[in-house]
Amino acid sequence: MRRTRMFGLLAVCGLLAGCLGQTQEGDQARNADAKEITLTIVANAALGGKNARGANWIQNWVIPKFTELQKAKGVTATIKFEQNGTGDEDFKTKVALDLKTGGGGDIIEIDGIWLGEFAQAGGIKPLDEVVGNTGWDGWNQIPKAVQGLGEFEGKRYGVPMGTDGRVLFFNKKLFAQAGLPSDWQPRSWQDVLDAGARLKTLPGVTPLQLNGGTAMGEATTMQGVLPALVGTGKPIYDNGKWQGDSAQLKDVLGLYQKVYSGGLGDPVLQQEANGRQRSFTLFSENKIGILLESDYFWRSVVEPKNGVAKMADRDAAVGWALVPAKSSGAGVGGQDFVSMSGGGVRVINPNTQYPKQAWEFMQFLNSAEAVKESLAGTAQLTQRQDVNDQVLSGDPMLSFIAEKVLPITRYRPGLANYPKVSAALQQATADIVSGKSPDDVARSYREALVKAVGEENIG
Structure with missing residues (x-):
């Protein structure tokens, strides 16, 4: 009786599959001449x-x-x-x-x-x-x-279908006041920190906004942790394993510590529910010197006419630079510069x-x-270089993304467990911002990672 029911169930499933259009693998020429x-x-x-x-x-x-x-x-x-x-x-x-x-x-x-x-x-x-x-x-x-x-x-x-890219945006007016060049291009994390130290001398200015904490959600991961990780040469997921409490992860946590314990970033801003939006406003008001963001920041945030934090002098006041690896050649694939895209x-x-x-x-x-x-007449990055060459020719920032960033960028691992891993990374940065040490935070992160993906899936 049990076998009869099973055969009946399989027959029904087979009929359903046929009705839904399932076909055998390899039947690539079906209806080719229709x-x-x-x-x-x-x-x-x-x-x-x-x-x-x-x-x-x-x-x-x-x-x-x-x-x-x-x-x-x-x-x-x-x-x-x-x-x-x-x-x-x-x-x-x-x-x-x-x-x-x-x-x-x-x-x-x-x-x-x-x-x-x-x-x-x-x-x-x-x-x-x-x-x-x-x-x-x-x-x-x-x-x-x-x-x-x-x-x-x-x-x-x-x-x-299309993509974006992340760079370091900087305020040229604040850079001039701090004696920094308008064509700034850091070649290491230390170069960024050194620029931050110069900006720290300006009253009322937060030198560096590196998204951290859980309130900013995925913005912390994509505009903070992941670009830094690929700058160490080891992405968050590689060869079928998630990166655990590695030396590279500790390097990234150490970078966050230097920013937020060293007075280069605003710890309170990272804990606010609308902290990212506030960081946009502060940048547009000449109160943040350097900010890591995607080209969305240029075309939709500080855009002079319709931006959410308009900068009337955007084209003259906002500069951009490639995100450097930890040091020259230390990025993934031996790259000097890195980025993340979606x-x-x-x-x-x-x-x-x-x-x-x-x-x-x-x-x-x-x-x-x-x-x-x-594109309907708008200037926006596309997947095609020939189209970008045409539609972005009048926008130096977006042209920079197309020409310099897209060839070196990386993407998030499209796996079911990624959101859990991302949440663990966000919590790790929150712990650093609150004053904990990189070693302690790395251990806690690994514990969270084991719960999320299993010990066997951690490299």
């Missing part, structure tokens, strides 16, 4: 709502344009846009469930931080397993480091009934013409 196709693109974007610009681009430019191109080839293409306007975690849950049950759209836009988690769960597969030959001239326009956003464990799963990725559903056409659609979405059109 003259009528239907493809669905899924994004957390909605017309008149969340990410409205992206939604408008898909609905009103991408779909008509691609349909027209297919018609010229004798193919009748129906392109559907599944809009969403939910919280990121709700969208992630929906996509994960769709993929698990064999459903979902053909092209799916996801946050790059989810890529590894989806890959480990089997929801997405390497591009070449899904579509076969992934040759495309567009790869030559996407810097290798940026391609890493769509890669996991050495395999390519998707195409990056961004989205487009993946192809392994269960698509039209793998060849889905890959063709993916190439179109990431073509120079389409990427430029998606």
Whole structure:
């Protein structure tokens, strides 16, 4: 009786899988010559709502344009846009469930931080397993480091949609008062600390804002700990292991100690619920000298007309510099300078009934013409160097990110345990800011890490 029930259950599951469109792996040529196709693109974007610009681009430019191109080839293409306007975690849950049950759209836009988690769960597969030959001239326009956003464990799963980069922003007016150069480019952590010491002589000025503590959340990790860690040559996750209480981690905690115990940073600011926002305001008011942030700070925070902390003299008063490794050549891959980036990725559903056409659609979405059109006239970093060369030519800061930062950047590990690890790192910096020693904090961090990921997963 038990065997009969099991066979019945398997039969039902098989029927369900067929209805949902699941196919055998390796069937990359299915429907390759179809003259009528239907493809669905899924994004957390909605017309008149969340990410409205992206939604408008898909609905009103991408779909008509691609349909027209297919018609010229004798193919009748129906392109559907599944809009969403939910919280990121709700969208992630929906996509994960769709993929698990064999459903979902053909092209799916996801946050790059989810890529590894989806890959480990089997929801997405390497591009070449899904579509076969992934040759495309567009790869030559996407810097290798940026391609890493769509890669996991050495395999390519998707195409990056866009990215950003982190640098040290500095106030040129305060630098002039402190006798520091307007073309400042530190080559080590000590150079940054030395500049901070000079700025400390200015009354009412906080020399350095290095995000720390739990109140700033992921901003602490991405605009503080992770850039510093890659500057030691050892990222937070490497060769399948999370970094524990290593010498490199202690170096990073030691850097935080020098900043916050040495009077270069404001410990109270790191504990405020709106501390990051306050740091933006203080910088715009010429009260913070150096701040580590992404290009978002330039184009959306201190932007003279619409920024959240407007600086009318931004273009003359704000400088930027690469984030130095701990010392020359000490960064990951022997780099002198480092950065961290984020961004989205487009993946192809392994269960698509039209793998060849889905890959063709993916190439179109990431073509120079389409990427430029998606910007709707704004100046913003894209995944493509040729587009950046065009649209950023009038913005020296964003051009700097595109030319100098993107080739050397790194990305967060897109794994399910990352948020727990990030929280542990935030707590570690909070402990340093409150006055604890790097050795004591490193031990506590390792204990939290063991609870989060297991002893066997710590390097």
